[in-house]
Amino acid sequence: MDHGPAVELGVDHAAKRKTRLGIWMFIFYTIVYGVFVAIGVVNYEAMSIIVFADLNLAVTYGFGLIVLAIIMVLIYNWRCTKIENEMNKEGEV
Numbered sequence: 001m002d003h004g005p006a007v008e009l010g011v012d013h014a015a016k017r018k019t020r021l022g023i024w025m026f027i028f029y030t031i032v033y034g035v036f037v038a039i040g041v042v043n044y045e046a047m048s049i050i051v052f053a054d055l056n057l058a059v060t061y062g063f064g065l066i067v068l069a070i071i072m073v074l075i076y077n078w079r080c081t082k083i084e085n086e087m088n089k090e091g092e093v
Contacts, residue, residue, distance in 0.1 A: 013087040018080045025072050032068065036061050 012018075039046055040058070047058035055063075 012084075014080070014083045017083050017087070021079055021083075022076065025076055029069065029072060033065060036065060 039061075047056060047061075049057050051057050052060050
């Protein structure tokens, strides 16, 4: 059983824009995570404050970080697909 030929990859015209988007999203997430760490270091008692549904700030913020990461992945994928489609149309002309 043979498989077909490998897909030939061309030039990625959108690589620069996708990289820039990824870096900005990384910086944003790093800042949000840094605030979480700073609260834990500077005022660790604040992490025990109940903020939502009998969950303390540490648990709520931690789950928030996970949800934020998932949302950011979806946004990154959506934007990159849009950027690639735009750049590929320009590259064909």
